[in-house]
Each structure stands twice: as structure tokens, then as C-alpha cells.
Amino acid sequence: MASIVRTEDVLGGEPRIDGTRVGVLDVYELVIDGGYAPADVADQLGRSHAEIYTALAYYHDHPEEMRHLRRDREETTSTLADEALQPPEPAQ
Template sequence: MTGCKPRPAMTGLQTPSGNESGNESGNESGNESGNEKFLEIFIKFTKKNIYHGKPVERTDHPHVVKVRGIGSGEPTVLGTRIMVRSIVEQYQLGSSVEELLWDYPRLSPAQIYDALAYYHDNRDEMDRLLDEATYEHWQPIIERIKHEQGKNLSE
């Protein structure tokens, strides 16, 4: 592959070349690479930069990204701040895909199914995130903080 240059790290909705046209040359009639086409669709889909220039890490799932600083970097549905964990929790509690679509009217069936597929493909990571989001996980930490605050107040 001669003539290929390394792809720079992208942040937010910045194109690989840094220009807003999404075209390396800035010429609208040129052929777009896959990355540029993805970013063009992404910009049209979100209609604004909801990630505020934060680095967007794509996953193997087209509708799931990780954004440092959004949801603590947890997997989220592309173009939203909806965490995959939230969708999986509801699904595990018995919600159907149709009910999830009702609860998340901005999401398409493809986005819901892709979030669930991401869970199944990344079970260890997602089970850890699900566990960390439970009351049982945080309750001892909260009690310890309350105890330490009470100790400091009585001194």
C-alpha cells in the first residue's frame, strides 16, 4: 500500500484531515474514504457535536462507541449519551426490544440489537460494569464514607 499515510488520532467530530468537509483534499468532488464517509454520516446523524471534542473510540459494533468523559468511558450508543449498560439492564429485567424502543424513542431497532450484541461479545467487561452499577457494590463504600464523615464531625 504505497502512498498511504498513518491515520492520526481523531477527536470528537474532527475529520482525519482536520477540515470540516470530510474530504482530505477539501475538494467535494473527490472520493471519500470509509472514515470520512463514517464521519459525514455521524455528523448528519447527531446534528451537533454532543461529544464536545472528546476522543471517540470506535468498537467492532457500528452503533457502539466509547467516549472518554461520557459515561466514564463506558460503551454508549453512537450519537447519544445512552450507555449500553442501561439497555442491557432493562433487557435483563424483562423488557422486550419493542419496550426498549418505547423507552428510548431516539434509538432504532438496529441500535438496540447492536447494544445487546455488544454485551454478548464483551461479556466480561459488561458484567463488571453491570456489577459496579449495583447498590450492593456501592453500599459498603457509602457506609464507609458516612462513617468517616461522622468520625470527622465528632472530632
């Protein structure tokens, strides 16, 4: 049976499918935000249908945690975009 785990040194501690680097939030974004069928995501990621549905169930069972992860990702993306647009400091 598929399970969801958190390991501090894998995916920054985000929940993921056990034995993989496939994050719960990544699965949700592919299925819900990306509009892909769970079967297609399972095939694309080389995972079982059960693992994909377990990740989706975890997402829905932990809404506050998922909101926090989304917020962290958005902040990181924004910070990286801001830093990428700034010219480097001149060498002295």
C-alpha cells in the same frame, strides 16, 4: 447503522450507543434484568430497534468487559450506600 462507542468524558467511558448517553449495560439491564421487550426499550429511550439490538450484541460479544463494568457499578453503589449511612463528622 447503529454503532457502539466509548468516549472517556461520556458515561465515564462506558460503551454506549453512538450519539447518545444510552449505555450498553443500561440497555441490557432493562431488557434482560428488567424483563422489558427490546421494542419497548427502544420506544422508552427514543432509539431504533437496531440500536437496542446492537447494544445487546455488544454486551454478549464483550463478556469480560461487561463483568468488569458490573463489578465497578456494584462497588460504587456499595461505597455510596456505606457513606450515606455514616453520620457527618461534627464541625470543630
